Amino acid sequence: xxxxxxxxxxxxxxxxxxxxxxxxxxxxxxxPPGEVHVIMGPNGSGKSTLSYVLAGREDYEVTAGTAxxxxxxxxxxxxxxxxxxxxxxxxxxxxxxxxxxxANFLRTAVNAVRRxxxxxxxxxxxxxxMAREAAKALSMAPDMLKRNVNVGFSGGEKKRNEVLQMTLxxxxxxxxxxxDSGLDVDALRIVAEGVNRLRAPTFxxxxxxxxxxxxxxxxxxxxxxxxxxxxxxxxxxxxxRQIDQEGYTxxxxxxx
Amino acid sequence: xxxxxxxxxxxxxxxxxxxxxxxxxxIEMDMAPKGLNEDIIRLISSRKEEPEWMLEWRLAAYKTWQxxxxxxxxxxxxxxxxxxDAHYYAAPLKKPGPKSLDEVxxxxxxxxxxxxxxxxxxxxxxxxxxxxxERMPVAVxxxxxxxxxxxxxxxxxxxxxxxxxxISEAVKEHPDLVRKYLGTVVPAGDNFFSALNSxxxxxxxxxxxxxxxxxxxxxxxYFRINAKNTGQFERTLIVVEEGASVxxxxxxxxxMRDENQLHAAVVELxxxxxxxxxxxxxxxxxPGDEDGRGGIYNFVTKRGICRGAxxxxxxxxxxxxxxxxxxYPSCILQGEGSVGEFYSVAVTNNRQQADxxxxxxxxGRNTRSTIIAKTISAGRSDSTYRGLVRVQPKASGARNFxxxxxxxxxxxxxxxxVPYIESRNMNARIEHEATTSKISEDQLFYCRQxxxxxxxxxxxxxxxxxxxxxKELPMEFAVEAQKLLQISLEGSVG
Numbered sequence: 001x002x003x004x005x006x007x008x009x010x011x012x013x014x015x016x017x018x019x020x021x022x023x024x025x026x027x028x029x030x031x032p033p034g035e036v037h038v039i040m041g042p043n044g045s046g047k048s049t050l051s052y053v054l055a056g057r058e059d060y061e062v063t064a065g066t067a068x069x070x071x072x073x074x075x076x077x078x079x080x081x082x083x084x085x086x087x088x089x090x091x092x093x094x095x096x097x098x099x100x101x102x103a104n105f106l107r108t109a110v111n112a113v114r115r116x117x118x119x120x121x122x123x124x125x126x127x128x129x130m131a132r133e134a135a136k137a138l139s140m141a142p143d144m145l146k147r148n149v150n151v152g153f154s155g156g157e158k159k160r161n162e163v164l165q166m167t168l169x170x171x172x173x174x175x176x177x178x179x180d181s182g183l184d185v186d187a188l189r190i191v192a193e194g195v196n197r198l199r200a201p202t203f204x205x206x207x208x209x210x211x212x213x214x215x216x217x218x219x220x221x222x223x224x225x226x227x228x229x230x231x232x233x234x235x236x237x238x239x240x241r242q243i244d245q246e247g248y249t250x251x252x253x254x255x256x
Numbered sequence: 257x258x259x260x261x262x263x264x265x266x267x268x269x270x271x272x273x274x275x276x277x278x279x280x281x282x283i284e285m286d287m288a289p290k291g292l293n294e295d296i297i298r299l300i301s302s303r304k305e306e307p308e309w310m311l312e313w314r315l316a317a318y319k320t321w322q323x324x325x326x327x328x329x330x331x332x333x334x335x336x337x338x339x340x341d342a343h344y345y346a347a348p349l350k351k352p353g354p355k356s357l358d359e360v361x362x363x364x365x366x367x368x369x370x371x372x373x374x375x376x377x378x379x380x381x382x383x384x385x386x387x388x389x390e391r392m393p394v395a396v397x398x399x400x401x402x403x404x405x406x407x408x409x410x411x412x413x414x415x416x417x418x419x420x421x422x423i424s425e426a427v428k429e430h431p432d433l434v435r436k437y438l439g440t441v442v443p444a445g446d447n448f449f450s451a452l453n454s455x456x457x458x459x460x461x462x463x464x465x466x467x468x469x470x471x472x473x474x475x476x477x478y479f480r481i482n483a484k485n486t487g488q489f490e491r492t493l494i495v496v497e498e499g500a501s502v503x504x505x506x507x508x509x510x511x512m513r514d515e516n517q518l519h520a521a522v523v524e525l526x527x528x529x530x531x532x533x534x535x536x537x538x539x540x541x542x543p544g545d546e547d548g549r550g551g552i553y554n555f556v557t558k559r560g561i562c563r564g565a566x567x568x569x570x571x572x573x574x575x576x577x578x579x580x581x582x583x584y585p586s587c588i589l590q591g592e593g594s595v596g597e598f599y600s601v602a603v604t605n606n607r608q609q610a611d612x613x614x615x616x617x618x619x620g621r622n623t624r625s626t627i628i629a630k631t632i633s634a635g636r637s638d639s640t641y642r643g644l645v646r647v648q649p650k651a652s653g654a655r656n657f658x659x660x661x662x663x664x665x666x667x668x669x670x671x672x673x674v675p676y677i678e679s680r681n682m683n684a685r686i687e688h689e690a691t692t693s694k695i696s697e698d699q700l701f702y703c704r705q706x707x708x709x710x711x712x713x714x715x716x717x718x719x720x721x722x723x724x725x726x727k728e729l730p731m732e733f734a735v736e737a738q739k740l741l742q743i744s745l746e747g748s749v750g
Contacts, residue, residue: 055705059697079704088705095702099720108716109706116707148720165706 004033004204005173010065012053023049025229034201036218039208041226042248047208051175055089056082084116088171090162092178097149105149106131110168134167139190155182163194174205180214192217212244227252288345297455300345304424317444317454324448330611331640332580344456416472419464423491426462433464437495441524441561449520449555457491465500474730476505490521496531503534517552525560527567534570536729538737541577548607551579558585562594570597572728574737576744586615589623596625599725603744604637613643618651627658630722633669634745640672647684654684662692663721715742
């Protein structure tokens with residue numbers, strides 16, 4: 001129970017055109033509070049699937065293993081319950097919600113989790129003040145709060161919007177699924193700073209990335225390499241630099 | 257707005273998917289025997305103390321109706337209606353006309369309270385000075401079954417020169433105006449249901465806004481069907497003179513019952529030079545149970561004519577109720593540069609069927625029309641958008657923009673778009689856009705990951721889908737409509 005996030009032997013499959021396709025084949029991962037862990041690995045190794053399974057996406061069927069969060073059985077919870085419990089997923093491809101005002105969406109979400117966490121709901125004025133400050137810290141244009149959720153946003157704007165949501169929802173555990181992809185150097189720094197502002201002894205993150213660049217700003221505690229649905233190797237921050245220089249081939253060969 | 261707040265609360269209390277407004281008020285009724293014939297029409301006319309011309313008009317309409325057959329072209333199916341098996345007149349027994357709300361049957365007031373529109377609050381509102389910058393008060397002409405029981409705000413309106421009264425009263429007190437305009441936009445013989453309405457209409461509203469007057473408040477009529485087996489045949493006539501304007505709100509609820517109830521209203525709007533009429537409807541008649549039993553049949557003819565140059569008529573409707581909806585609020589754009597608008601949200605769930613849309617008839621030069629129709633189908637319902645854009649030879653420079661979007665929830669419902677476009681002028685420009693989509697799993701998951709329940713997520717997505725229409729509604733209605741959309745779709749997902 002001392003552990004914060006504990007994943008053990010997690011297997012999951014997806015129904016692809018009537019065929020069951022095994023994607024996660026026994027993931028073991030443990031993240032203590034206050035740490036930032038990174039998952040790297042070749043395309044198709046199951047990184048995004050792991051993030052979806054942890055967040056509760058129904059398309060994936062968990063066939064074996066466990067995942068506990070704050071000692072609770074994460075896999076038995078609805079997606080919104082996981083959100084209320086403090087889990088946040090920054091989507092690799094944020095979803096557009098046509099006609100839904102971004103500020104309204106954010107406030108609805110923030111108040112939904114506040115309600116579930118037994119906190120008082122924020123009124124429109126208090127919320128907007130908070131949202132504007134958070135948006136400003138992420139160098140977002142003020143009109144982004146007025147626009148429809150992710151509609152017509154550039155790639156970089158969408159990613160910043162994810163970090164804005166994360167900031168406002170105040171999770172204790174955030175999964176960032178390639179939040180750095182498609183960002184220029186400045187945007188990357190701003191997003192990383194957004195994550196760093198949340199860092200606290202009670203906040204952990206699981207960062208999925210292909211690039212060392214983001215890690216220069218984030219300074220992770222542990223690096224995990226994922227391949228064929230399992231964590232095949234874990235190490236300190238130096239592992240990421242090694243992969244950046246040498247690629248995955250060497251590590252994959254070692255475990256094969 | 258206390259009245260509005262209570263309305264909202266009343267709607268919020270509908271926390272469950274079952275229709276909670278299914279209560280019946282126990283008031284003594286004065287009811288005509290079942291059936292439809294000349295004697296019944298004479299009875300209606302005499303109970304309403306109508307002048308001879310009105311009776312003649314009704315009888316002529318009845319003759320026309322007898323020669324007509326029920327239209328069958330709409331994509332709706334229902335068992336045959338026996339028009340002889342209904343009461344065509346029902347009125348609460350009343351003492352000689354209520355002078356004030358104190359004289360109104362308390363039972364009736366309680367019904368309104370259940371509906372969230374307590375008249376006494378509105379009467380209080382009438383006396384309240386409205387501070388600068390606050391919203392305009394709302395005047396309610398309450399239609400209880402067939403007789404308007406109480407009309408508030410009349411004094412304020414009188415001072416502005418606006419007439420807002422039950423049409424039966426207008427027939428007696430403003431016969432020249434009524435005679436001049438009644439049936440000019442929707443002639444009795446326009447269609448089967450308009451002919452029926454013209455023969456037997458019992459009440460409805462009359463609005464007259466004189467030249468240059470901006471109506472000082474939004475006018476509102478809450479309809480409610482109450483007596484068993486009584487068809488409702490509302491008749492509304494709104495005439496807005498040169499340079500004048502009015503915003504009219506219509507909202508409906510009906511109690512639960514087993515028999516199907518026929519509702520065939522006629523609404524006529526007339527706009528002179530530079531006049532503008534905004535007509536907003538939130539329709540929430542009882543839609544029937546999950547198997548479609550007992551819902552309202554709603555056959556409505558609504559039409560406005562922009563007679564004057566630069567006049568404007570705007571229809572906004574949110575249709576969530578009724579078992580059958582057959583309704584095409586239309587604009588005849590006669591005056592040069594006149595503008596017609598139609599904004600619609602139609603939601604069907606369970607076994608509901610809706611065939612709704614509009615007609616934009618461009619007669620004058622440089623006339624413009626906009627149609628935004630949003631259709632949401634869930635359960636095993638069927639929804640059709642049916643719209644006509646017609647440009648006549650003299651309508652040079654006419655323009656139309658139409659957008660029809662359908663949203664499907666689940667895999668057992670249907671959505672259909674049937675646009676008719678007829679252009680007889682080479683200079684006309686007509687655009688039609690249409691989309692059909694489903695609420696995606698991605699969208700639902702995204703919202704739920706952010707902490708929203710599945711139903712809240714659907715509500716948010718649906719309201720987003722309808723935003724272009726909802727933003728056209730007056731503020732009070734918009735809030736109510738948003739709630740209604742969500743309530744109407746409860747239980748449709750998952």
